[in-house]
Amino acid sequence: MSIASRARGALTLGLAAVLATAGVTALSGTARAASTLGAAAAEKGRYFGAAVAANHLGESAYATTLNTEFNSVTPENEMKWDATESTRGSFTYGAADQIVSHAQSRGMKVRGHTLVWHSQLPGWVGGLAAADLRTAMNNHITQVMTHYKGKIHSWDVVNEAFQDGGSGARRSSPFQDRLGNGFIEEAFRTARSVDPAAKLCYNDYNTDGVNAKSNAVYNLVKDFKARGVPIDCVGFQSHFNSASPVPGDYQANLQRFADLGVDVQITELDIEGSGSAQATGYGNVVRACLAVSRCTGITVWGVTDKYSWRAGGTPLLFDGNYARKAAYTSVLTALGGTSPGGGGSAACTVTYAKAEEWSDRFNGRVTVTAGSSAISTWTTTVTVTSPQKISTTWNGTPTWDSSGNVMTMKPNGNGSLAAGASTSFGFTVMTNGTTTAPRLGGCTAS
Ligand code: XIL
Numbered sequence: 129m130s131i132a133s134r135a136r137g138a139l140t141l142g143l144a145a146v147l148a149t150a151g152v153t154a155l156s157g158t159a160r161a162a163s164t165l166g167a168a169a170a171e172k173g174r175y176f177g178a179a180v181a182a183n184h185l186g187e188s189a190y191a192t193t194l195n196t197e198f199n200s201v202t203p204e205n206e207m208k209w210d211a212t213e214s215t216r217g218s219f220t221y222g223a224a225d226q227i228v229s230h231a232q233s234r235g236m237k238v239r240g241h242t243l244v245w246h247s248q249l250p251g252w253v254g255g256l257a258a259a260d261l262r263t264a265m266n267n268h269i270t271q272v273m274t275h276y277k278g279k280i281h282s283w284d285v286v287n288e289a290f291q292d293g294g295s296g297a298r299r300s301s302p303f304q305d306r307l308g309n310g311f312i313e314e315a316f317r318t319a320r321s322v323d324p325a326a327k328l329c330y331n332d333y334n335t336d337g338v339n340a341k342s343n344a345v346y347n348l349v350k351d352f353k354a355r356g357v358p359i360d361c362v363g364f365q366s367h368f369n370s371a372s373p374v375p376g377d378y379q380a381n382l383q384r385f386a387d388l389g390v391d392v393q394i395t396e397l398d399i400e401g402s403g404s405a406q407a408t409g410y411g412n413v414v415r416a417c418l419a420v421s422r423c424t425g426i427t428v429w430g431v432t433d434k435y436s437w438r439a440g441g442t443p444l445l446f447d448g449n450y451a452r453k454a455a456y457t458s459v460l461t462a463l464g465g466t467s468p469g470g471g472g473s474a475a476c477t478v479t480y481a482k483a484e485e486w487s488d489r490f491n492g493r494v495t496v497t498a499g500s501s502a503i504s505t506w507t508t509t510v511t512v513t514s515p516q517k518i519s520t521t522w523n524g525t526p527t528w529d530s531s532g533n534v535m536t537m538k539p540n541g542n543g544s545l546a547a548g549a550s551t552s553f554g555f556t557v558m559t560n561g562t563t564t565a566p567r568l569g570g571c572t573a574s
Contacts, residue, residue: 168465337375400441404548
């Protein structure tokens with residue numbers, strides 16, 4: 129496709145998406161392929177969201193990354209029972225409200241997570257006898273959904289009600305143990321009566337491929353559909369690592385649920401690892417969702433590796449310095465977008481780490497990682513804060529701006545990198561009394 133026709137296509141689809149989703153920003157105003165996750169997903173008729181913690185919204189790099197790249201949010205913990213009703217009948221919404229207003233004022237959608245779950249459940253709930261527990265559950269659903277009525281596109285009404293392993297049995301919880309199998313149906317019926325406009329989802333993990341647990345959820349949904357119990361969507365958490373990789377039948381599993389007449393959503397995606405293996409996993413998930421017309425959106429479980437619930441596994445799209453990872457490029461490419469400055473599919477990301485340190489100077493190391501395609505060369509910039517000066521560099525060819533504070537670095541000789549492969553260069557910063565970390569510009573590859 130020519131660049132011009134591709135740009136026209138993007139513009140037409142983008143406008144259609146704006147009209148269809150009223151309020152979700154799909155275009156930045158220029159007629160070119162989408163260059164953010166949210167915009168690229170919107171052009172495919174999907175949302176692309178992140179789990180968000182209210183206490184990080186004040187960090188400017190966190191908020192900027194969220195606001196630029198994502199068009200849906202899920203409060204990571206703030207809507208859970210222990211956050212909203214830690215004491216019976218006393219509801220607290222401060223932190224969740226902060227996330228909802230942040231999202232609403234920027235045209236982002238909000239996923240509600242979660243109303244009935246065995247975890248992050250205050251102790252008082254587990255102490256109730258059956259009739260009282262039923263009242264408390266229905267009241268909790270009613271109060272929280274009423275507070276957010278009209279502001280939530282999808283609610284995880286019930287989370288993780290099935291056991292792991294081959295039994296397909298229900299997980300023990302106060303709800304299951306006192307109210308029996310019917311608690312899920314009761315929760316969904318109550319939820320529908322409170323906010324009929326919200327999509328009502330069942331959400332779980334280890335249900336991402338066809339297995340005993342997903343079969344049990346499948347049978348639940350099938351039964352609900354057959355009996356007219358309200359249910360609109362199934363959430364697939366999609367927490368992956370080397371022991372639990374993206375299943376080969378991921379798309380087929382999403383499709384069989386969609387064929388029951390529910391939407392499917394990827395609700396908590398993260399993939400532990402790095403480089404091309406991680407990038408490939410992310411690309412596979414995105415392509416699977418796009419191949420299932422009822423897969424309406426993808427949420428990753430956090431903005432940056434540094435605040436991930438599995439930070440040690442670096443499972444997200446942005447590293448601890450908010451640099452785009454190879455996984456980011458893989459997702460954006462799978463969504464049909466193009467990295468700003470990336471020529472075609474060639475792309476790279478950069479991360480900074482401080483190395484040795486002395487009283488008057490420190491060494492910095494920048495790692496350059498190719499995106500999901502091989503690259504033949506790369507360029508990035510390192511900016512130091514005056515009166516700092518860079519005194520030495522190695523493994524790169526630097527040029528300088530007139531101030532001497534901005535160094536543009538290119539490869540020293542052959543800049544070729546295989547997809548997902550990394551190289552690094554280093555430099556010494558004379559602090560001259562200022563220890564501020566250098567700032568990296570974007571990475572450009574061809
Ligand atoms: C996790 C949060 O990310 C953590 O901050 C918290 O300590 C525990 O819960 N399944 C879910 C999510 O549905 O709510 C969980 O979130 C991750 C697993």
